[in-house]
Amino acid sequence: MLHDVLTVDALTQALQVIRPAVRQGKPYSVGAPPEAPIKLNQNENPFELPEAVKRELLEALQEVPLNRYPAEHPERLRQALAEHLGWSPEGIIVGNGSNELTFTLGLAVVDAGTPVVLPRPMFSFYEMMVRLHGGNVLGVPPRPDLQFDTEALLETISRNRPALVVLTTPNNPTGLTMAPEDVEAIVQAAPGLVLIDEAYVEFTDGIGFRRFLDHYPHVLLLRTFSKAFGLAGVRLGYLVGHPRIIQELYKARIPFMVDRLAETIALTLLRHYKLVQEQAARIKQAVAWLYQELATLAGVAPVPSQANFVIFRTELQPRILLARLAQKGILLRDLSNYPELRGYVRVSAGRPEENRAFMDALKEALTEPE
Incomplete structure (x- = not known):
């Protein structure tokens, strides 16, 4: 009986050390x-x-040395993405799915009480990330047509001066897009980083807000191989931004997060982007x-x-x-x-x-x- 009491007390004490x-x-x-x-x-x-692409992929995977660690950063894939986007490879982080990169961003930016603006409704993982890092979620309800309320977002940004604003366009879960002029107004008003989640960009024009990177160093684009590329089971995403910003985010990132198999698969699909x-x-x-x-x-x-x-x-x-x-x-x-x-x-x-x-x-x- 005494052993049981001690076990319960030890468990209670152990649970107490987990952050609230x-x-x-x-x-x-x-x-x-x-x-x-x-x-x-x-x-x-x-x-x-297609079968021909599968065969090419299998041949490429046969050459992968599975006994060797991958590179800390998948340089071949980063270079291929840089050419795909017309951007510097130093301005790209490749991760184990876009969710891992979301957590990396949170670890680098969100501290106890950090204000983060999230329009609603939005992929729930963002709110989860902010709360886990102790941040202050500033949720902004949508308009009656479910579009993000740009005026309310601008007012919230002006009032709270957030470290991070997250926009998703096209938006999951609604499928709606934001007008470029609305996105630009928010970018211009934001004092901190603006993350534009473009997981579904290939279903619009495939270009999205890439041009914003040339003019706004505080903009980050988040993209994934899970949707149009059809690699949801592989887990690959990438974050694009100013090289100086990306350099800082790398400090918060776990190394070896992209394995050799995933990199090889992504490189094959990029060669078949058509x-x-x-x-x-x-x-x-x-x-x-x-x-x-x-x-x-x-x-x-x-x-x-x-x-x-x-x-x-x-x-x-x-x-x-x-x-x-x-x-x-x-x-x-x-x-x-x-x-x-x-x-x-x-x-x-x-x-x-x-x-x-x-x-x-x-x-x-x-x-x-x-």
Whole structure:
């Protein structure tokens, strides 16, 4: 009995040393969805690589020395990205997914009480990062049409002088983009860093706000290989900014975060960037088709999207709708955890046959008796 009491006391004391910001938070989780034939719930690229590219990739991977550490910084990939962007390689960090780079930025910038402006709704990982580092989240609600409220953002920036402003365009979870003049007004007003998350940039013009780097040294662009490149399972992202800023961020970054296999895969895809563009164009067509089809259904309200997904509301509660679709072998994402998106669900663009199957199943689900 005494041993049990001592064990409980030791556990309680051990838990006390974990920072309050961590103990009060929640782990990031997308849940463990059931297996289903049609998976349209995680904004993935639905297209496989052509066989010829796969063979090229396998041949390249056979040459990778797995017994050797990767470079501290994947210089070949950094150089290839520099050529892709027309930017200095010293102004690029490659990471184990954009999420790792988000944490690196937080470690470098966010301290106890640091003000960070986050428009809502936004990828929840950003708020999680700020809170874990002890920062002060300054959330700015959207306009009624779910667009970011530029005037409110400018007022919040002026009032709080934040160290960091995060903008996501196209935005996850809404799929909406920001007007360039609105982004530039925020950049000009911000006294600290402005991170522009461009995870879905290839589904717009593929250029995004690259030109801002030439004029605003406090702008950072965050991009990923998970969406248009179709490498969600590889975990690669990159952060682009002024070399002096990037040099400082490197001091907060864990070394050896990009393995040799991931670098080789990314280099192969960059050599086939035309394929990436072609697949992105097909996904854009699918998104337009989904939006048009959803808009024709009574009681269904979709939101125009510039990403690879569409969000929409129906007269059914999301949990009921998603359960009915799951029974038909189709997975969607419930967005009700975002206060501004209660009642909304999200469908990622799939292959043509998957999109048609989804629409058929949705029509059936909407007409089933309660």
